Amino acid sequence: xxxxxxxxxxxxxxxxxxxxLVLTAFAGTLLMAVPAAAAxxxxxxxxxxxxxxxxxxYGDAQRVIFPSLVTAINADPKVRFVLHAGDIxxxxxxxxxxxxxxxxxxxGTFADPFVLTPGxxxxxxxxxxxxxxxxxxxxxEAVRRIFYPIPGLTLGQHRMPVxxxxxxxxxxxxxxxxxxxxxxxxxxxxxxxxxxxxxAPWSQLPGGDQPSVxxxxxxxxxxxxLDWIDFSFATAWHxxxxxxxxxMQAEPLDTPxxxxxxxxxxxxxxxYGKPVxxxxxxxxVYEVEPGYAGVPNLTRLETFGDTATEWLxxxxxxxxxxxxxxxxxxxxxxx
Numbered sequence: 001x002x003x004x005x006x007x008x009x010x011x012x013x014x015x016x017x018x019x020x021l022v023l024t025a026f027a028g029t030l031l032m033a034v035p036a037a038a039a040x041x042x043x044x045x046x047x048x049x050x051x052x053x054x055x056x057x058y059g060d061a062q063r064v065i066f067p068s069l070v071t072a073i074n075a076d077p078k079v080r081f082v083l084h085a086g087d088i089x090x091x092x093x094x095x096x097x098x099x100x101x102x103x104x105x106x107x108g109t110f111a112d113p114f115v116l117t118p119g120x121x122x123x124x125x126x127x128x129x130x131x132x133x134x135x136x137x138x139x140x141e142a143v144r145r146i147f148y149p150i151p152g153l154t155l156g157q158h159r160m161p162v163x164x165x166x167x168x169x170x171x172x173x174x175x176x177x178x179x180x181x182x183x184x185x186x187x188x189x190x191x192x193x194x195x196x197x198x199x200a201p202w203s204q205l206p207g208g209d210q211p212s213v214x215x216x217x218x219x220x221x222x223x224x225x226l227d228w229i230d231f232s233f234a235t236a237w238h239x240x241x242x243x244x245x246x247x248m249q250a251e252p253l254d255t256p257x258x259x260x261x262x263x264x265x266x267x268x269x270x271x272y273g274k275p276v277x278x279x280x281x282x283x284x285v286y287e288v289e290p291g292y293a294g295v296p297n298l299t300r301l302e303t304f305g306d307t308a309t310e311w312l313x314x315x316x317x318x319x320x321x322x323x324x325x326x327x328x329x330x331x332x333x334x335x
Contacts, residue, residue, distance in 0.1 A: 057103075177228045
C-alpha cells in the first residue's frame with residue numbers, strides 16, 4: 001500500500017522555526033505509518049466545504065432536536081465532513097457511559113466523517129455533583145474509549161482516516177489529537193478545554209480536589225498540545241498548504257491554563273504568514289475576530305453553542321487569498 005510521506009526535516013536558519021520543524025525521529029516513523037487515504041485529496045485545488053458545530057446537544061431537550069440537525073447537514077451535497085468543537089452535553093447532565101454511548105451513536109448518524117475534540121463538560125467538569133461526581137481523569141479515559149474506538153478513524157457513516165498523535169510514543173494516550181490534509185489545507189484538532197484547561201479545582205469530588213492528579217494531567221496534555229501545534233504547522237510548511245484550520249474547545253486566553261498554547265499559535269501563525277483559523281466553542285456565541293492576538297493572518301472563529309438548530313457552513317478554497325469563508329445557517333426541527 002502506498003503511504004503518505006511528509007518529512008519535516010526542513011532546512012531552516014531561523015531558530016524558532018527549527019525548533020518546531022525538528023520533531024525528533026518520531027516524525028518520520030509517524031508519518032510513514034499513515035496510509036495515503038489519511039490525506040484524501042490533500043493536494044487538490046478545489047474548494048472543500050464542511051460543517052462546524054460545538055456545545056451540542058446541550059442537554060436532553062436538544063438531544064431530541066439534534067437528529068433534525070443531522071438530517072439537514074446530511075442533505076447538503078457540498079458538506080464533506082463535520083467538525084465538533086467539544087462539549088457534547090451541558091455541565092449539569094450526567095457523565096455516565098450510557099449517555100456517552102448514546103451520543104457517540106448519534107454522531108455516527110452523520111453521513112460524512114465526524115471529527116470531535118473533547119470539551120470540559122464531558123470530563124473535566126464531571127466532578128460536579130449534578131454530573132455524577134466522577135474523577136475527571138477516569139471520565140477522560142471513557143471519552144477516549146467511546147468516542148475514539150479506532151484510533152486514526154473518525155466517527156460517521158463514512159469514516160475517514162486521520163493522523164492521531166497516539167502514534168507518537170511520547171503521547172500515546174492522545175487519540176483525540178488528530179490531523180488530516182484536504183485540498184491543500186491542514187486541519188488539526190487539539191485537546192484544549194474550558195475550566196482553565198483543567199487548572200480549575202475538582203472541588204465537588206468526594207474528599208475534595210486531587211491537585212497532584214489534576215496537575216499531572218494538565219502538564220502532560222499541555223506538552224502534547226504544544227507538540228501537536230508544532231507538528232501541524234510543520235506539516236503545513238512542508239506540504240505547501242494554503243492554510244491551517246485549528247480546532248479546540250476553549251479560546252486560549254492569556255491566562256495560566258492557556259498562555260503557552262496561545263503564545264505557540266501566535267508564534268507559528270506569524271511565521272507561517274498564510275491564513276490560519278482558530279476555531280473553538282465554549283462561550284456559546286457565534287463570533288469572528290480577524291487579526292486575533294495582533295496577528296493579521298490569524299482569525300478566531302467561535303461557533304454556535306447551546307443550540308441544536310444552528311451551525312456554520314465553512315468552505316476552504318486554496319485558490320483564494322483568504323482561503324476560508326463561512327455562513328451561519330439554521331434549521332427548523334422536524335416534528
